[in-house]
Amino acid sequence: MYNIVAASFGEIFLKGKNRGKFEHKLIEQINYNLKEFKDLSIYRDFGKVFIETKNEDDMDRIIEKTRKVFGIVTISPSVKTGKDPEMIIEKSIELFSYLKEKQNIKTFKVKTKRGDKNFPIKSMNFSAEVGSRILAAFNDVSVDVHNPDVEICIDIKNNCYISSEKIKTVGGMPVGSCGRALLLLSGGIDSPVAGYMIAKRGVEINALYFHTYPFTSERANEKVKQLKEILEEYCGKIKLFSINMLEIHKAIREFCREEETTILARRFMMRIAEKIAGENNMEMLITGESLGQVASQTMKSMTVIENAVEMPILKPLVGMDKTEIIDRAREIGTYETSILPYDDCCSVFAPAHPLINPKLNSILKSEDKLNVDELVESVLLTLEIL
Amino acid sequence: MEVYLDNSATTKVKPQVLRQIVDINENYYGNPSSLHRMGLEIEKKIKQARKSAAKIINAKPEEIYFTGGGTESNNIAISGILYGAGTEQNVVTTRIEHASVYNTCSYFKDKLEIRYVETDKMGRIDIEGLKKLVDQNTALVSVMHVNNEIGIVQDLNKIVKIVKDKNKSTKIHVDAVQSYGKLNIDVNNLPVDTMAFSSHKIHGPKGVGGLFVRSGIKLNSITFGGGQERDVRPGTENTPGIVGFGEACELVYSEFKEETNKLDELKRLYAKRLSEEISDMKINSSMEDDGAPHILNVSFKNIRGEVLLHYLEQKGIYVSTGSACSSRTKGNRILEALKLDREYIDGTIRISLGYFNNADEVEYVVENIKNSVNEIRKIMK
Numbered sequence: 189m190y191n192i193v194a195a196s197f198g199e200i201f202l203k204g205k206n207r208g209k210f211e212h213k214l215i216e217q218i219n220y221n222l223k224e225f226k227d228l229s230i231y232r233d234f235g236k237v238f239i240e241t242k243n244e245d246d247m248d249r250i251i252e253k254t255r256k257v258f259g260i261v262t263i264s265p266s267v268k269t270g271k272d273p274e275m276i277i278e279k280s281i282e283l284f285s286y287l288k289e290k291q292n293i294k295t296f297k298v299k300t301k302r303g304d305k306n307f308p309i310k311s312m313n314f315s316a317e318v319g320s321r322i323l324a325a326f327n328d329v330s331v332d333v334h335n336p337d338v339e340i341c342i343d344i345k346n347n348c349y350i351s352s353e354k355i356k357t358v359g360g361m362p363v364g365s366c367g368r369a370l371l372l373l374s375g376g377i378d379s380p381v382a383g384y385m386i387a388k389r390g391v392e393i394n395a396l397y398f399h400t401y402p403f404t405s406e407r408a409n410e411k412v413k414q415l416k417e418i419l420e421e422y423c424g425k426i427k428l429f430s431i432n433m434l435e436i437h438k439a440i441r442e443f444c445r446e447e448e449t450t451i452l453a454r455r456f457m458m459r460i461a462e463k464i465a466g467e468n469n470m471e472m473l474i475t476g477e478s479l480g481q482v483a484s485q486t487m488k489s490m491t492v493i494e495n496a497v498e499m500p501i502l503k504p505l506v507g508m509d510k511t512e513i514i515d516r517a518r519e520i521g522t523y524e525t526s527i528l529p530y531d532d533c534c535s536v537f538a539p540a541h542p543l544i545n546p547k548l549n550s551i552l553k554s555e556d557k558l559n560v561d562e563l564v565e566s567v568l569l570t571l572e573i574l
Numbered sequence: 575m576e577v578y579l580d581n582s583a584t585t586k587v588k589p590q591v592l593r594q595i596v597d598i599n600e601n602y603y604g605n606p607s608s609l610h611r612m613g614l615e616i617e618k619k620i621k622q623a624r625k626s627a628a629k630i631i632n633a634k635p636e637e638i639y640f641t642g643g644g645t646e647s648n649n650i651a652i653s654g655i656l657y658g659a660g661t662e663q664n665v666v667t668t669r670i671e672h673a674s675v676y677n678t679c680s681y682f683k684d685k686l687e688i689r690y691v692e693t694d695k696m697g698r699i700d701i702e703g704l705k706k707l708v709d710q711n712t713a714l715v716s717v718m719h720v721n722n723e724i725g726i727v728q729d730l731n732k733i734v735k736i737v738k739d740k741n742k743s744t745k746i747h748v749d750a751v752q753s754y755g756k757l758n759i760d761v762n763n764l765p766v767d768t769m770a771f772s773s774h775k776i777h778g779p780k781g782v783g784g785l786f787v788r789s790g791i792k793l794n795s796i797t798f799g800g801g802q803e804r805d806v807r808p809g810t811e812n813t814p815g816i817v818g819f820g821e822a823c824e825l826v827y828s829e830f831k832e833e834t835n836k837l838d839e840l841k842r843l844y845a846k847r848l849s850e851e852i853s854d855m856k857i858n859s860s861m862e863d864d865g866a867p868h869i870l871n872v873s874f875k876n877i878r879g880e881v882l883l884h885y886l887e888q889k890g891i892y893v894s895t896g897s898a899c900s901s902r903t904k905g906n907r908i909l910e911a912l913k914l915d916r917e918y919i920d921g922t923i924r925i926s927l928g929y930f931n932n933a934d935e936v937e938y939v940v941e942n943i944k945n946s947v948n949e950i951r952k953i954m955k
Contacts, residue, residue, distance in 0.1 A: 402884030403953075438953050536878070536954065 189286045190247050190265040193239040193254055193350055198261035198359055211237070213362035213390075215258045220424050221253045234303040234345035240268060245376070255355065256422045258388050259362035264341070264351035271348050273309060273317075274417070280318050280340055280350050280534040281325050287338055287352055288326065295332035296322065296340060303345040316343065358388065363424050366390030369472040369502065370465040372457060373397050373428070375411045378476030378505055380419055380522040381513050385504040386474050387423040394427040394470060395419075396461050400434045404537050413574055414525050429464055429483070432570035433457070436563050437537045446539045450484045451546045452554060455496035458554070459564050462497040464571070473497070478505045478513065483542035492546045575910055576890040577935045581928030582722050582752060582869055583894055587818070588777045588929065595779055596822040598814040606811055607802065616813050623820025627784050628824050631750070631759040631769065634789065637938045639806040640816050643783040644751040645674035647770030650806060651677045651747045652716055654684070654793025656767070659713035666707045666737075667716045670697050670723070671909040675749050676718055677908075681701070690773035690851065693764055696860050697726035697912055698705050707741040715744055719759070720752035722738070723924060725869025727757065734765055745791070751775060751783075755826040756834060756868055767791050773815065777929050778822030782815035805847045837927050838867035840936070845870055847940045852947055858905055868927040872920035877950045882923055891939055893923045 197214065215237060218230055227242035228250075237260075243251060247265060255264055269279045280298070287293060298319045300311040309317070318340065319331055343349040371383040373395040387393050397412045398525065416428045436456050440449055461473050477485045484493065494501055505513055517523035580585065587595075598619070605610030606620055624635040641647045652675065656665060664687040667679050679688050689707045692700040699717065708715060715737045720727050730748065737744050745767040750759060754771035761769065769786040773779055787793060787806065799808025826833070845857050854875035859865050874882070879895035885894055909919055925939075 402888060403878075403881050405880070405884065441953060534883070 189244070189283060190267060191240060191242075191244060192266050192268040192349065193247075193250060194266045194343070194351060195237045195239065195254060195257075195260045195357075196262045196264075196354075197237075197259055199236075204568045210259070210362050210365045212307070213364045214257065215331055217257050217259070217363055217424050218254065221257055221421065222250060225250060233347060236343075236345075238268075238349070250477070251355065255357045257362075257486065258358060258360035259365070260357045261359050262354040263357055264349075264354050266343075266349040266351040269348045269350065270469065271307060271344065273314070276342060276344075276348050276350070277321050278319050280342065283350055283352065284322050284326070284338075284340060288329075291337075293329060293337045294329055295336045297331060297333050297336035298322070298337045298340045300342040301341070301344065302353075307344045312540060314342070331347075341487065358422065360388035361390030361424075363387055363390060364392040367472070368392045368394070368468075368470040369474050370429075370461055370468070371395045371474040372461055372476070373412060373415065374476070375408055375415065375475070375528075377517050377523060377526040378478060378481075378513055379474075380415050380476075380526065381516045381520065382474050382476035382502075382504050383419055384422060384516075384520050384522075385503055387419070391472075393419075393423055393474065394429065394468065396429045396431065396464055398431050398433045398457055398460075400437055400537065401432055403434060403437075409574060411525060411528055416574075418520070418522050418525065427468075428574040430570075430572045430574050431460055431464075431567055433567060435566050439558050439563055441461045441537070444554045447541050447543050448546070448551065448554055449537060449539045451489060451492055451551055452558075454484050454489075454493045455551070455555070456560075456564065456567075458493060458497045458501070459560070460567065462499045462522055463564065463568065465499060471499070473499055473501045475501055475503055476505055477503045477512075478508055478510070481510065483544045486544050488545045488547075489543070492548050492551055495548060527559045575935070575938055576892075577939055578892050578930065579925045579939070580892045580894045581931075582924065582926035583775045584780065585928045586930055587774075587779055588822060588825055590592045590817045591778055591821045594816040595818040598817050602813065602817075606813065607800070618854065619817050619820075620811060620813065622852055623816050623823075626820040626823040626827070626899065628786075629827060630755055631761050631771075631786060633761045633786050637761075637786050637789055639785045639787060639803045640819070641783045641785050641803075641807045642812070643774070643781060644672075644749070644770055644772035645783075646807070647772070647783045647785040648672070648674040648747075648749055648751075649678050650793065650796055651768035651770060651787070652714065653681075653796045654806075655714045655745050655747065655797070656682045657794040659686055660751070661685055662942040663687075663711045663713040664709070665714045665716065666691055668699060668713055668718070670721050670908045671716065671718055672749055672751065675718065675747075679716060693911060695913055696858075696864075697721045697724050698864065699728055699731060699733065701729075704733065704735055705740065708737050708744060710741055712737075712741050712744045714747060716747040716749070716932075718749040720750075720757065720869070721868040721908070722752050722869070724767055724871045725752075725830060725866035725926075726911060727753065727860075727864045727866055729765055731765070738765060752869070753864065755823070755830075756837070756866060761786060761788070761889045768793070773819035773822060773899070776822050776826050776845065782812050782819045784819070802886060827900060833929065834867050837931075839933060840927050840933060841865075841867055841870045841925075843933060843936050844940070845872075847936060848872060848943065850902065851940055851944045857917075858912070858914065870925045870927075872923060872925070874921040874923075874947050875915060875917055877921040877947055878954070879920060881950050882921070882943070882946055889938075889942045891943065891948045892941055893925055895923050 229240045298315040300315045302311045341351050369391050371393050373379045383393050416426050440452050604616050606617040624638050628635045630640045667688045672757045677742050691704045698949050748766045748769045751772045755776040767788050772783040802808050856873045858871040883895050
């Protein structure tokens with residue numbers, strides 16, 4: 189029945205002069221999400237974006253993928269027609285009949301929006317006309333303007349679009365409308381959610397993954413790649429950098445106290461992330477930290493870790509409970525991948541009793557025993573793009 | 575340099591085998607059940623493959639059934655026997671069986687009693703214990719010939735004699751996946767009832783295996799279909815796989831003595847050189863007559879087998895490890911059953927040899943294991 193999807197934007201409307209640019213980003217992202225479909229036409233008509241397909245069978249999957257585009261707030265599967273009033277009426281009856289076969293409809297309402305004021309019949313009058321023709325065609329339904337079972341919406345723009353439902357989507361702002369940031373992506377539950385939340389606010393994200401091969405398996409890379417691919421359904425193309433931290437872990441293990449390992453390693457990760465972000469025109473870092481979740485995520489630990497870099501670190505999950513994060517990960521679709529068992533020896537470099545209240549001074553003293561800059565440079569040589 | 579030392583996991587197909595597989599796909603793609611000439615031509619080739627597979631264990635061709643692999647063969651035999659067993663009966667097996675035996679037996683645990691015979695540090699079955707476990711109600715004894723992790727060879731003659739002495743009607747199933755084509759097996763002088771084996775462990779293709787079922791033994795079917803393989807394994811035959819398997823058997827048969835000697839010498843050379851070069855190392859495999867010629871299991875103190883594996887893969891050397899880091903899920907069932915020392919169990923790797931290995935590789939491998947172990951020990955100290 190449906191041959192087109194109408195997408196409405198949210199906050200882009202508020203952005204005045206930038207609107208053209210935002211709409212452009214949005215269409216770019218829609219194109220990216222729908223790249224697998226043939227015979228699509230994507231265009232603007234009176235402030236909405238329309239995705240038209242010649243293959244009705246693709247409709248459900250097009251809706252599913254369009255739902256994931258940040259910046260769209262609702263989408264409506266619609267029937268596109270020309271603007272001949274009689275044709276609109278016929279198509280409306282046809283759509284009503286289609287809906288009636290699928291669900292039990294006793295009452296309905298017709299609503300017309302006339303964006304194109306050249307359309308000869310006024311909205312109210314046209315709604316009444318369509319309504320009476322539906323009543324004439326089906327004798328077991330009646331009009332209810334307050335609480336109808338179904339609402340037939342006739343949207344008259346350069347073309348006419350008839351729909352009956354609005355599907356809520358992920359919201360947010362078009363990716364790329366709000367700058368670029370680097371996500372520290374592990375294989376866990378939290379970091380993909382953190383990336384999602386920042387991308388949702390219009391930020392183009394790239395990701396950085398740390399491993400300690402051969403103390404971890406190459407299979408762990410595959411898991412992170414999978415997570416990246418799931419995020420790309422929302423965020424568009426993500427560049428995934430990887431760094432081998434082994435040399436740093438070896439140095440920490442050799443020269444520093446075991447309980448400081450995590451804090452020291454995290455400080456190195458931030459430094460490396462800052463470098464990579466800086467060299468790739470990214471302005472901020474993103475982590476999946478949530479206050480108090482583990483030893484390195486206490487107030488004191490976070491302070492000491494942040495102190496290693498100047499670049500701001502966004503922590504969108506900081507006030508969320510683990511259960512909330514898990515719920516969100518399930519919604520996004522990363523959870524099932526995140527919980528796959530890690531095929532590595534993760535615990536080799538994790539201290540048995542990590543510090544919970546590290547003191548900056550003593551951490552700095554420990555770092556004096558390491559050649560920090562040289563270590564950072566040496567692991568940067570392991571940079572790969574996965 | 576690439577040195578593949580994971581031949582107990584799977585092997586590289588020999589070129590002659592590959593040619594057969596291609597030939598069948600190109601020229602003999604008919605269905606053996608078809609009445610026309612193409613059906614007949616491929617049927618004849620399968621008949622030949624059955625002979626080739628049979629002679630490796632001195633069986634009659636009609637006692638060989640082609641299956642989808644070792645796992646399927648074990649399932650068909652064990653389930654085929656136990657479906658017909660009564661609830662008062664029991665099955666005797668070990669804790670070091672391959673998952674396709676261990677889990678198939680476990681599947682029947684609500685129906686009948688599963689008895690586990692103890693094994694020693696080397697994996698040898700406790701013969702006295704076996705004597706006690708087998709009784710008038712024992713429906714099945716299922717043991718592996720060669721253990722895939724450690725390479726111990728069970729004394730099948732002794733086991734069979736003890737079982738049949740205690741209960742003539744007890745069926746004996748042998749998982750011979752690791753020994754088929756590697757050890758002398760003569761079912762004419764070894765009264766087992768069923769025996770499972772696989773093609774891809776002897777440089778044949780994957781997805782095909784065999785089951786020996788002694789004449790007169792009737793198995794309950796676990797799959798149902800069009801009568802192929804005399805209903806033991808219905809479904810259109812994997813003709814390229816079966817013919818390729820047959821070719822692999824012929825090649826094994828023709829050079830059996832030289833090959834097994836070569837493997838055994840290689841194994842001893844690896845054991846000797848590793849012991850000379852690396853301290854705090856244990857050889858878990860038997861170096862006596864009851865050690866399979868192609869499996870050498872060794873442990874290094876204070877390292878992690880997985881990490882060593884990843885170090886070696888960087889040098890093109892491929893080994894395997896059954897052990898997982900002890901912090902995670904339970905370690906390896908088999909290695910635990912073998913009661914390796916705690917400080918050694920995490921540092922276990924298996925070197926398993928095959929046709930394409932040779933003595934020229936040994937120094938390269940030993941050198942890299944030595945360097946990697948030293949490096950890992952330095953980091954993990």
